[in-house]
Amino acid sequence: MAGIKSYGAHIPRFRLDRNIMQMALLFLGFAPIRGEKAVANWDEDSITMAAAAAKDCLIGEDAGKVDGLYFATTSPTYSLRQNAGIIAAALDLQTASRTADFTDSTKSGSAALLAAADAISAGSLNSCLVCAADCRVSKIASNGDYTYGDGGAAFLLGKDDVIANIEGSFSTTHDFVDRRRLAGERLEHMWEERFIRDAGYMKFIPEAVLGLVKKYNLNIKDFSRVIYSCAFTGAHAALGKTLGLTPEQVQEPLLTTVGDTGVAQPLMMLVAALEDAKPGDKIMLVSFGQGCDALYLTVTENIKKIKNKKAVKRNLANKVQLGSYEKYLAFRKLMPVEIGIRGEETMFTSFSIVSRESRELYGMVGSKCQKCGTPSWPVQRICPNPDCGAVDQMEPYRFAEKLGNIFTYTSDFLAPCIDPPGSYGFVDFAGGGRAGLDFTDCDANALSVGMPVELSFRIKFADEKRAAVNYGWKAMPIVA
Amino acid sequence: MAEGIKDKVAIIGMGCTKFGERFDASPQDLMVEAFVECLQDSGLEKKDLGAAWWGVHMPDISVGRGATTLGVALKLPFIPITRVENFCATGSEALRGAVYGVASGAYDICLALGMEKLKDTGYGGLPLGGGLGYKAPLHMFNLTAPGGFAMMATKYFSKYNLNPQDGKMMLAKVSAKSHKNGALNPKAHLRKEVTVEQVMNAPVIAWPLGLFDCCGVSDGAAAAIVCRADMAKKFRPDPVFVKSIQISVSSGEEMLYTKWDGAHVEPGYRAGVMAYKEAGIKNPREEVSMAEVHDCFSITEAVTMEDLQFSARGKVKEDIDAGRFNSDGAQPIQIDGGLKCFGHPIGASGLRMMYEMYKQLQGKADKRQLKDPKVGLTHNMGGFPSMCVVSVCIVGK
Numbered sequence: 087m088a089g090i091k092s093y094g095a096h097i098p099r100f101r102l103d104r105n106i107m108q109m110a111l112l113f114l115g116f117a118p119i120r121g122e123k124a125v126a127n128w129d130e131d132s133i134t135m136a137a138a139a140a141k142d143c144l145i146g147e148d149a150g151k152v153d154g155l156y157f158a159t160t161s162p163t164y165s166l167r168q169n170a171g172i173i174a175a176a177l178d179l180q181t182a183s184r185t186a187d188f189t190d191s192t193k194s195g196s197a198a199l200l201a202a203a204d205a206i207s208a209g210s211l212n213s214c215l216v217c218a219a220d221c222r223v224s225k226i227a228s229n230g231d232y233t234y235g236d237g238g239a240a241f242l243l244g245k246d247d248v249i250a251n252i253e254g255s256f257s258t259t260h261d262f263v264d265r266r267r268l269a270g271e272r273l274e275h276m277w278e279e280r281f282i283r284d285a286g287y288m289k290f291i292p293e294a295v296l297g298l299v300k301k302y303n304l305n306i307k308d309f310s311r312v313i314y315s316c317a318f319t320g321a322h323a324a325l326g327k328t329l330g331l332t333p334e335q336v337q338e339p340l341l342t343t344v345g346d347t348g349v350a351q352p353l354m355m356l357v358a359a360l361e362d363a364k365p366g367d368k369i370m371l372v373s374f375g376q377g378c379d380a381l382y383l384t385v386t387e388n389i390k391k392i393k394n395k396k397a398v399k400r401n402l403a404n405k406v407q408l409g410s411y412e413k414y415l416a417f418r419k420l421m422p423v424e425i426g427i428r429g430e431e432t433m434f435t436s437f438s439i440v441s442r443e444s445r446e447l448y449g450m451v452g453s454k455c456q457k458c459g460t461p462s463w464p465v466q467r468i469c470p471n472p473d474c475g476a477v478d479q480m481e482p483y484r485f486a487e488k489l490g491n492i493f494t495y496t497s498d499f500l501a502p503c504i505d506p507p508g509s510y511g512f513v514d515f516a517g518g519g520r521a522g523l524d525f526t527d528c529d530a531n532a533l534s535v536g537m538p539v540e541l542s543f544r545i546k547f548a549d550e551k552r553a554a555v556n557y558g559w560k561a562m563p564i565v566a
Numbered sequence: 567m568a569e570g571i572k573d574k575v576a577i578i579g580m581g582c583t584k585f586g587e588r589f590d591a592s593p594q595d596l597m598v599e600a601f602v603e604c605l606q607d608s609g610l611e612k613k614d615l616g617a618a619w620w621g622v623h624m625p626d627i628s629v630g631r632g633a634t635t636l637g638v639a640l641k642l643p644f645i646p647i648t649r650v651e652n653f654c655a656t657g658s659e660a661l662r663g664a665v666y667g668v669a670s671g672a673y674d675i676c677l678a679l680g681m682e683k684l685k686d687t688g689y690g691g692l693p694l695g696g697g698l699g700y701k702a703p704l705h706m707f708n709l710t711a712p713g714g715f716a717m718m719a720t721k722y723f724s725k726y727n728l729n730p731q732d733g734k735m736m737l738a739k740v741s742a743k744s745h746k747n748g749a750l751n752p753k754a755h756l757r758k759e760v761t762v763e764q765v766m767n768a769p770v771i772a773w774p775l776g777l778f779d780c781c782g783v784s785d786g787a788a789a790a791i792v793c794r795a796d797m798a799k800k801f802r803p804d805p806v807f808v809k810s811i812q813i814s815v816s817s818g819e820e821m822l823y824t825k826w827d828g829a830h831v832e833p834g835y836r837a838g839v840m841a842y843k844e845a846g847i848k849n850p851r852e853e854v855s856m857a858e859v860h861d862c863f864s865i866t867e868a869v870t871m872e873d874l875q876f877s878a879r880g881k882v883k884e885d886i887d888a889g890r891f892n893s894d895g896a897q898p899i900q901i902d903g904g905l906k907c908f909g910h911p912i913g914a915s916g917l918r919m920m921y922e923m924y925k926q927l928q929g930k931a932d933k934r935q936l937k938d939p940k941v942g943l944t945h946n947m948g949g950f951p952s953m954c955v956v957s958v959c960i961v962g963k
Contacts, residue, residue, distance in 0.1 A: 427689040433703035440704065447704050462822045464705055470822035494724070494828045496716035498772040500691050501708040507773070510707035511717055512821075512828070512952065520824050522952065524707040530773070535724040547703060556704055 088206035089248025090383070092392065094142025095357045096135045096219070096238045097344055097401035099527045100125040100408040104232060110411040114227040120319075121342025123235035125408050126221045128417040128504045129526055129544040132159040133169050134557065135238035135350075136217035137176040137543040141486070142396045143215065143240035144177065152179050152242070154205065154214030156198035158188040158349045161222045163555050165269070172557065173217060176543040178449035178484055184211060192315065193375030194218070195239075195349040200379060202243045203252045213244045220348030223418050224274050230265070233317055235345020237401075239353035249392060250360065250369065250383040256298040259377040262286055283321045287374060291316070291325055294378035298370065302382060306330060310367040313337040313355040315374035317346040343402060358398040363389055404565045406529075416504055429502030433547060435554040445482070450541065450559040452519065454483035461485070461519035483519075485541065486559055490515040492537045497530035513539055513561050526560040538564045570844040571669040576798035576805035577790050577961065579608020582921040585786035585909035586755040593628040593683040594639040600787035600914070601640050601679060608791040609801055615791070616673030617646040619663030621656035621680035623912040623948075625649075627693060628683035636679060653948020654862065655813065656680060657788065657916025658957035662811050664792050674794050680918075681787035682911035690783060692912075712780050712863060714950035716772035719865040721828035723774065726880045730774055736883045737864035738765035741778045741906055743892050744861065748903025750933045755782040755909030779864040784909030788917035790924075804928045809941070809960040810844030812837050821952040831866075833956040834873035834947060841958035842875075847941070850875045854897065854960070855939035856926060858919035860947035861904040870945055871899070874958070893934070901926065901934050912948075916957060919944035923961050 101122040108117065126135065136157055144152075155177070157170035164172075170185040188194040188201070195218035202214040219238030224230030243252075264282040267274045276282070291314050299306055306312070312335050316322035319341050326336040337355045340347070347354055352373045359369050367385040372378050396404075408414060415421040443465075445451040452463030458474035461483045469476045495511030502508075509525040511533075525533070526544050539561040546558045581603030583596050591599070605612070620636040622629060629635040633647035652659040657680035664676035687693055692711050723733035742762050748754040760778055768777035798805035814833035820826035838850065847853045854876070861867035868886065871877040876897055877885045885891065891899040902908050902922035905915060923942030925931045946957045 427687070428691060428693075431693065434700055435704070436700040439701050443701070443704075460823065466818075466822065470818050472817065472819050472823070472825075493824075494717040494721040496713045496720060496772045496775075497770075498708070498710055498713035498716065499769075500710040500712055500771055503708060507770075508708040508713075510709065510713065511720075514824050518824065520822060522707050522709070522821065535720060558705060 087251055088203040088243055088245060089251040090241050091244045091248050092143050092147050092242040093357045093360050093397060094139045094144070094240045094395055095354055095398045095401055096138035096142065097398070098124045098126045098130055098135070098236050099404055099406050100127060101405045102408045102411065102414055106409065107232060107411050111227045117227070117232050119232040123345030124237055125414050125417065126236040127527060129560070130221065130236070131163050131545060131555070132161045132219040132221045132238070133163050133172050134544050135219035135221065135236065136240065137173050139219065139238040139240035140173060140177055140215055140217045141543070143242050145394050147242055149177060150180065152213045152215055153182060154184040154202060154211040155179060156186050156188055156202050156214065156216045158194040158198040158216070158218040159220055160189060160192060160194065160348050161220050162187060162189055172448065175444050175448035176557065178445060178451055178486070191375035192348045192351070193373040193377065193379050195353045196371065196373035196379035196381060199241065199353070199381065200255055206243055206245055213242065216241045216243060218350045218353045220350050222274065222348055223272065223420060226415070226420065229276055229279060230274055233341070233346045235347050237344050237347040237354055238350050239357050241353070247388055248386060249389045250385045253382045253384055254298070254302050255382065256294060256301050256380045257377065258290060258294055258297065260290060262290070262376055279318070283318060287316050287321050287325060288328065290378050291372055291374060292328055294372050294380040295329055295370065298380040298382055304382070308368050309335060309370045311335060311337050311359045311363070312370045313352055313359055314372040315352045354398060360385070360389065361397050361399055365389055423504060425502050425504065432549060432551055435549040435552045435556055440556070447558055449484065450486040451482050451484045453480035455479060456481055459518065461515065461517060463519060463521045485515060485519065485521065488515045488517055488541070489564065490539050490561065492533065492535055492539060493520060494535060495525065495533050497533065509533060524560045525562060527562040532563070540564050571665060571811065572809050572844055572846065573807050574669045574795050575665045575792050575808045576795045577792050577808065577920070577924055578798050578801045578805050579604045579610065579791035580789065580921045580924050581607060582753060582788040582918055583786045584753045585782070585784040585911060585918070587685050588785035589685060591785065593681060596683065596785060596787040597636065597639045597679065597681050600681070600789040604789035604791055610675065610791060612643060614675050615642065615645055615677050616675050617667050618642060618677040618679065619660040619667070620647055620649045621651065621660035621913040622649065623651055623653065623656045623682060624693060624697060627687060652955050654860065654912050655916060655946040655948035655955045655957045656913040657918065658944065658946035658959060659813070659916070661790055661917055661920060661959065662813065662957065664790065665808055665811055668792050668794055674797065676792050677789065678792065678917060679787065679789040680913040680916060682913040683785050684783050684911060685785050692783065709950070710772065712772040712775050714952070715863040715866055716775045718828060718869060718951040719774050722865060722869060725827060725829040734766055734774055735762065736886055737779055737868060738762045739886050740861070740864040740867050741765045744900045744904045744906035747893055747901055747934065748907025751903050751908060754903040754907050755784045756903070756907040775863055775865065781862050781905035782907065782909040784911045786909060786911035786914045786918065788914040788921050790917055790920060806924045806927050806961050807963065809962050810841040811957070811959040812840040812844060813955060813957040814840065815955045816949070816953045818953070828951070830869055831873050831947065831951050831954060831956060833954055834870055834945065837956040837958040838874045841960050845960040847960065851897070853941055854943050855941050856898045856901055856923070856936055857943040857945060858902065858904065858922050859899060859945040861900055861906050862910060862947070866947065867899065867904070874943070874945060893936070898936055901931070901936060916944065916946035919946060920959065920961070927961065927963055
């Protein structure tokens, strides 16, 4: 039987207060949607958020043993070139791995989870990462514009030492049309909200819950937590009553703090549930898309061993107000922005280089001199230590999990950046090595020499002429 | 043991265009303008030139590649021409080629010409990193020239415990001094004096550097004709003799290894040491009368004073505060306004620096003329503090 060995999550640092959206959009009408939504930084997308959640998930785990990565999203960056492959490269997973994208429905996250569990139960995979992230955009002032938030979750699945067993599942399929986007379209279309609520959530979620309970001869009261997807705060509360759940059983849906994160929503809620879980707890997870997947999990003693995760709690606490709806539009490229004629110079993307040097560029794998121990990034063939100079005595050395301190930095208003100033500098790593890196998720005025930093996989630049989004690792201040 | 080039080569003619936003002039206009002045100054004719070294850093935004661009623009009579490029030290590299051409005995007379046309891009600052190769945008940070040098200011302030206010004040004095000098120079790009307060209060470009901490981005060209030292006085009574010309290039150690302190430029120090040795200078602080250094940013000039051993490590602030490098100080620096105010058309800058040293040694520097300078030094840096080339050239009577 397969189970969850570890979990991780990512919530972007920026939050947008929906009141600020209302102020900007009042001329289009009043939208009674409260709270705030998490907004991906300009250098984040579904790929980077999944990678961040996966990095969190792999803390304390052996990434070298992972042999599968499934990625679920409805906002893929590439529709030809596997997005999961980019995440696998960022995590420097072994090449003997199975990777796949699960997409097109907000229940793709649970589908990926079930596919991974089945592959492990069948013995075809040993250790599979499942990540889900969404960074969806909708028309200005649409329901999605207000309700959507950005975020991601990740789980490591395996057979042994699991923190929660996946005991069983029940799935339904309905060609129910709530939201849709034709191939090639960027912005979503949504059908009537009342229809989605009454003919969708209120019908399919109970159907799946009852189906699962019946299939395994359980009682809804057996579950300490029930997680069910829902985009609307009111409908989510109403569903709890319909299902006969006590308030303690209902997993908080993050709608007023993060927003509706699409594919990631039920999985992020599962991370939050596991953060609070005790051995023996039964958890139910119900996703919603074109039908539902309902999963039944039991928490084991190993849950006590999980530590040092950002998960949902620490990510929720790490927030900065974006403060401007226009900035959100600029970040998501929903509004053309003048970034200077300098910024119009497009940089060429050579996919020969991207492919050949993927381990260095995406995997943040440098070299370490076997003679003197000096690590370097980018990869060197000749040791840069002037007292060593060994030739071709290097072994691969991954920097992505290493912590460092700012050696020096600047915040640059001349550098083309959608959120100036662009901050960057040199980082000296614990364990040796110095690298020049862009900084992200930082306050330019708070940077200082010696400040502790960690690395985050982010977008470097988009090269639209060549259908390329280029990625790499950036330094960001460590938040306690 | 190499014997070096001291006193083997003399400069017998120089030319320099007005630097600035030369929206009026094509790259070829600038090349011809510098060459005509240079040739007239030397009293020679084109047919006397044995070979030429031609420097342009970003030919792809101006004349295009190859040496033909010089031959065709100047109608040089089928002589050997080599186009050189070495970041912002390109002009000095052209001069080094010409000087070595003569010193080797291969030619009697050589031309060095450097030009850059930066203002056809449509924006301020230098073009982005296309010139750094296809891989650069994929792995490098969002680096600009001011940002690259700002990181040295950050580190200098941190290492020597200068709070941002005191650090910026030190740098502001560097820039205010150069503006004062540049105001006297009719060929300079920026000819307006500024106060230390103005410099301090200018908008930030790349923290901690502000607008007036950055040099001008300019169009311009400069040229030199060099010949065998023993024949120099046949052409003019006041040739200037090359005492040394050296260049040091980063090994990668600064950027990749954790030993470099980030508050000095290692090739700058090393090029100085090599040049002093070749020229026989024991005490640079006392023996070098004046210098034009690569003040692309105020911090670069400050650190260079230490790299060239004009000031002790960490002590340049004391010398700046004492006015040592002002036009009336003990060791005037950037007497022509420097990159800061004369401007910085990359391929021309090394030769522009030499133009001022040449004029000063000849006593022809007009309102800027220093009292009887003996030894002049040019320091021309290309790249970033973490990875660069630095050329140091010493000249005298």
